[in-house]
Amino acid sequence: MTRRDDQRTGAVRLAATFLRVGVMNEVQYRINFFIQLVQSLLTIATGLTALALVFSHTDELGGWTKPQLLAVMGVFTMVGGLIRTVIQPNMQRVVEDVREGRLDFALTKPADAQVLVSVRDVRFWQLTDVIVGLVVLIVALVQIGDSVSARDLAVFIGVLLVGLVTIYCFWLMLASASFWLIRMNEVQELFDGIYRAGQYPVGIYPGWLKYGLTFLVPLAFAITVPSEAVTGRLTWQAVAVAGATTVGMIVFSRWFWRRGLRRYDGASA
Amino acid sequence: MPTEPVVVVEQLGKVFQVPVREPGLRASLKSLLHRETRAVVAVDAVSFRIEPGEVVGFLGPNGAGKTTTLKMLAGLLHPTSGNCSVLGHEPKGRPAALLRQITLVMGNRNQLQWDLPALDSFELNRAIYRIPRADFLRLRDELIELLELQTLVDKPVRNLSLGERMKVEIAGSLLHQPKVLFLDEPTIGLDITMQKRIRSFVADYNKRYGATVMLTSHYMADVQALCKRVIVIHHGRILFDGALASLAERFSLDKTVTVRLADGEEIKVNAPRGEIAAATGKLLAENDVVDLTIEDAPIEDVIERLFESEPAK
Incomplete structure (x- = not known):
């Protein structure tokens, strides 16, 4: 096994251990499951009400029918849940650790620092959003009526994962910015605010916003593209753009993170 | 080896x-x-x-x-x-x-x-x-x-x-x-x-x-x-x-005597270990003392003294 392979399996094993321990621990706090479930249901109810309101005036929105938009809402809720389960808690902790000087501990470990800070926390019960979102998605697909083939499903899962990676990269860049800015308390609210835009397909927004939500904050790849995959609207061009952007973001975010670390090496007292 | x-x-x-x-x-x-x-x-x-x-x-x-x-x-x-x-x-x-x-x-x-x-x-x-x-x-x-x-x-x-x-x-x-x-x-x-x-x-x-x-x-x-x-x-x-x-020998020999007077005033005196008895006696004789403590000089003082003893470059 080459050193690089070894590093990669090391990263996977590390992530698996943290995930296992985190889940074991969270499962003890069962009351959180119910609190989160109620919250998920409330959020989806608000979303559905808004959607009903839109469709009381029109039959379609930017070329998307009502059940198709319902599918988008399902994916939006699922992806939001996944972000809050594994991405957001870890990245917020980086911001806190930088501010409070606790990042030192992650850096004195013989593991890749980026991997280590990305797997330390898991908010297991946020997965209620994934369940609720999945139910909404299934309902939407039943309403659309076209059968979803195994191939569609595989593509859906594939582009969903790619989309999550882009969101992770985006969050990593946000978190890395804290090496320069130090005070980034509101960054989560900022992200949540922008994320809300993802409950509609980005195609319905005006040009500048559409590009912003695609390449600046990559909601298009995380939500719209997977939604297209299960509603028969996906083009191969979109997949290619998503793939290329993801590779670019992985490289760039890692570079940015390392630059931030170098600054930390030089400046922290 | x-x-x-x-x-x-x-x-x-x-x-x-x-x-x-x-x-x-x-x-x-x-x-x-x-x-x-x-x-x-x-x-x-x-x-x-x-x-x-x-x-x-x-x-x-x-x-x-x-x-x-x-x-x-x-x-x-x-x-x-x-x-x-x-x-x-x-x-x-x-x-x-x-x-x-x-x-x-x-x-x-x-x-x-x-x-x-x-x-x-x-x-x-x-x-x-x-x-x-x-x-x-x-x-x-x-x-x-x-x-x-x-x-x-x-x-x-x-x-x-x-x-x-x-x-x-x-x-x-x-x-x-x-x-x-x-x-x-x-x-x-x-x-x-x-x-x-x-x-x-x-x-x-x-x-x-x-x-x-x-x-x-x-x-x-x-x-x-x-x-x-x-x-x-x-x-x-x-x-x-x-x-x-050798550090202790050179620098930690000081003790601090603190006395509190009847009127509430506090007096602190630093003295090398050998002279502490005399310094305390003098303090007690000259003042109306209600309380007395003797302790090792705090490390900051010791180091400060160490620092002063080395000419700045």
Whole structure:
């Protein structure tokens, strides 16, 4: 096994251990499951009400029918849940650790620092959003009526994962910015605010916003593209753009993170 | 058999660029456009060597450069000048081969997962350091025994007291059997009993495993209990490097007499040990004293004196 392979399996094993321990621990706090479930249901109810309101005036929105938009809402809720389960808690902790000087501990470990800070926390019960979102998605697909083939499903899962990676990269860049800015308390609210835009397909927004939500904050790849995959609207061009952007973001975010670390090496007292 | 020193530090220096800003709104706005920085020398051309198995005390007041030096040795800060090496590795760039053999404990910060029982955090450390299971279990149970953690390790860390947390923290940072321990103020904020407990553990650990220990503290008692050798650092420079005994001989002989008078006024007098009886007698004879204490001069004063005794370069 080459050193690089070894590093990669090391990263996977590390992530698996943290995930296992985190889940074991969270499962003890069962009351959180119910609190989160109620919250998920409330959020989806608000979303559905808004959607009903839109469709009381029109039959379609930017070329998307009502059940198709319902599918988008399902994916939006699922992806939001996944972000809050594994991405957001870890990245917020980086911001806190930088501010409070606790990042030192992650850096004195013989593991890749980026991997280590990305797997330390898991908010297991946020997965209620994934369940609720999945139910909404299934309902939407039943309403659309076209059968979803195994191939569609595989593509859906594939582009969903790619989309999550882009969101992770985006969050990593946000978190890395804290090496320069130090005070980034509101960054989560900022992200949540922008994320809300993802409950509609980005195609319905005006040009500048559409590009912003695609390449600046990559909601298009995380939500719209997977939604297209299960509603028969996906083009191969979109997949290619998503793939290329993801590779670019992985490289760039890692570079940015390392630059931030170098600054930390030089400046922290 | 000749052995290589574990830590080699040569002319090591660290300068921080600190933003300066006058108070007030106008100055704040000005600094938005043009940021002025000032160079602060935290560590200034420091050199020393530490041999395997040594326990060295790094002594100095707050802001003396102790932690900065330690952080450079642990690879967390890059030196601005000079060199250092630990176990033959340059810490800059944090090579995994080095990180596997060292550990860093900071008294005022904790690294165990806050909401998890320590046992789970230990498990995570096992994954990070890739410790073989058998070794891990043996050492874990040994540390639990030595530090008397039996009733503590299955509670979430947040439910532990400060001292308990520190003990658990130390156990967690030793699971990979590091050859070099960097302990930054490990007893800060702890009560006397717990301080003693931790000191005696570090001493035992050093004997048992032959690990090299570098300990910073501003408690003289820590250093007295643990270290044969001390390095005194002040304003980023080494003022003293040698046997603890000779430091005490030269500088710690002062005692402070504090008397409280009937009218509530307090008088403090510093005097060398030999003259303390005379000084106290004089104080008692000349004043209407209601209370009297005699204590060793605080370490800050001792170091201040040490600093004054060395002409500034």
